[in-house]
Amino acid sequence: MTNRKSELETLRADLQARLSRYEAHQHREGGALEKDFEEQATQTQNDEVVDSLESETRAELTQVEHALERIENGVGDECESCGEAIDPRRLQVLPYTTVCIDCADD
Ligand SMILES: [Zn+2]
Numbered sequence: 070m071t072n073r074k075s076e077l078e079t080l081r082a083d084l085q086a087r088l089s090r091y092e093a094h095q096h097r098e099g100g101a102l103e104k105d106f107e108e109q110a111t112q113t114q115n116d117e118v119v120d121s122l123e124s125e126t127r128a129e130l131t132q133v134e135h136a137l138e139r140i141e142n143g144v145g146d147e148c149e150s151c152g153e154a155i156d157p158r159r160l161q162v163l164p165y166t167t168v169c170i171d172c173a174d175d
Pocket of ligand 1: 148151152153170
């Protein structure tokens, strides 16, 4: 099987890099309140977009870390919910998943 663990580690590094970019964006605007209204409105919209990207990325990162933990514990191929083996094809497509297709919500 392809090295799912190293794939997840790469993904984790990528997500962490993205998160620090979002955080840098959020902190950058600290004292810049002298813009005209339109610019402020645009900025606020951007911040909202970045906010939702940030929480999405954070959720993804949590999931990746969780999957890595299960691999470390030797149960990375088992469904977290029912304990059955997860289809390897499913793991190939979704390396960060921890449930089988029957237990998945989506
Ligand atoms: Zn299951």
